[in-house]
Amino acid sequence: MKQIAPDYYEKFKCIAGDCKHNCCIGWEIDIDEFTLDYYNSVEGEMGERFKKYISREGDAPHFCLSDNERCPFLNEKNLCDIISALGEDALCDICADHPRFRNYFSDREEIGLGLCCESAGQLILGNKEKTNLVCIYDDGEKESLTTEEELVLKLREALFSIVQNREKTVDERIKDAFEFFSIKPKERKITEWAEIFLSMERLDEKWTELLLKMKNAPELTDALTFENEFETVFEQLLWYFIYRQFSLSAEDGRLKERIIFALESCLFIMKICAFHKKSYGSISLDDIVEYSRLYSSEMEYSSENVGKYLKVTAVETHKV
Numbered sequence: 211m212k213q214i215a216p217d218y219y220e221k222f223k224c225i226a227g228d229c230k231h232n233c234c235i236g237w238e239i240d241i242d243e244f245t246l247d248y249y250n251s252v253e254g255e256m257g258e259r260f261k262k263y264i265s266r267e268g269d270a271p272h273f274c275l276s277d278n279e280r281c282p283f284l285n286e287k288n289l290c291d292i293i294s295a296l297g298e299d300a301l302c303d304i305c306a307d308h309p310r311f312r313n314y315f316s317d318r319e320e321i322g323l324g325l326c327c328e329s330a331g332q333l334i335l336g337n338k339e340k341t342n343l344v345c346i347y348d349d350g351e352k353e354s355l356t357t358e359e360e361l362v363l364k365l366r367e368a369l370f371s372i373v374q375n376r377e378k379t380v381d382e383r384i385k386d387a388f389e390f391f392s393i394k395p396k397e398r399k400i401t402e403w404a405e406i407f408l409s410m411e412r413l414d415e416k417w418t419e420l421l422l423k424m425k426n427a428p429e430l431t432d433a434l435t436f437e438n439e440f441e442t443v444f445e446q447l448l449w450y451f452i453y454r455q456f457s458l459s460a461e462d463g464r465l466k467e468r469i470i471f472a473l474e475s476c477l478f479i480m481k482i483c484a485f486h487k488k489s490y491g492s493i494s495l496d497d498i499v500e501y502s503r504l505y506s507s508e509m510e511y512s513s514e515n516v517g518k519y520l521k522v523t524a525v526e527t528h529k530v
């Protein structure tokens with residue numbers, strides 16, 4: 211078994227109290243069995259709080275969010291009371307692992323950092339070097355993968371070369387990636403894009419407001435005028451979606467749908483950035499990180515939305 215991760219992975223640090231969009235706000239966190247047993251054994255004030263703020267109803271035990279959607283253990287300084295009182299080892303699996311994601315192959319685990327976290331977003335999109343994969347754990351045995359998995363990894367290698375070809379613009383690289391799969395990219399107006407995402411499940415009001423603004427906007431057809439530094443930013447974005455989303459086709463065999471989802475995720479964030487630049491006259495790396503965070507939280511963390519995109523948007527519009 212091998213564990214693979216992007217080369218920036220080990221540099222990640224949670225910025226905790228300085229985080230504007232704390233992951234302890236707005237997400238209902240399930241608690242794994244092992245940690246729940248531990249929480250049940252804690253005595254004193256923390257034990258009382260665990261009794262009070264863990265719900266055993268529904269599919270899985272979880273922390274009950276407060277009225278303003280905050281985790282009941284997130285204090286006014288936006289720090290975690292569980293860590294302060296009991297140490298980091300006391301976190302449940304989901305809290306300890308976030309914002310990491312994992313894709314599993316038969317003899318390999320691929321790990322990455324999710325763009326839903328602003329600190330991860332800064333690390334990923336601010337990286338000026340071409341991203342590489344590194345092995346962070348190796349049991350020393352020869353890797354044994356299925357034929358389908360080997361095919362997906364081979365195609366992904368080719369895609370990585372296409373998206374990291376710095377002799378071309380990111381737009382050209384996206385076209386090349388579509389062509390590599392013999393897919394004719396679908397041209398959409400910004401209003402059509404907005405309608406697609408408005409038809410999906412939405413969590414954050416900011417996302418809905420943005421989509422409505424785009425839907426009601428006058429035609430915006432010109433692309434964002436990239437400065438060199440943003441070419442690299444969007445290259446990283448593209449690489450991220452291919453690594454996270456295309457790789458899942460090893461599991462479900464939906465190669466074309468998943469490459470469409472990966473490429474169009476990047477394309478749509480580029481459209482949002484173009485829209486922002488047109489509206490406000492300029493755009494910064496922080497803005498791009500924030501739009502990527504918003505998109506990732508709304509889409510990548512909703513299996514319903516990803517499923518709908520793969521089934522409806524990718525299939526119907528591209529005749530996959």
Ligand code: SF4
Binds near residue numbers: 225233234329
């Ligand atoms: S979103 Fe990221 S930086 Fe913010 S609290 Fe969560 S893990 Fe830390």
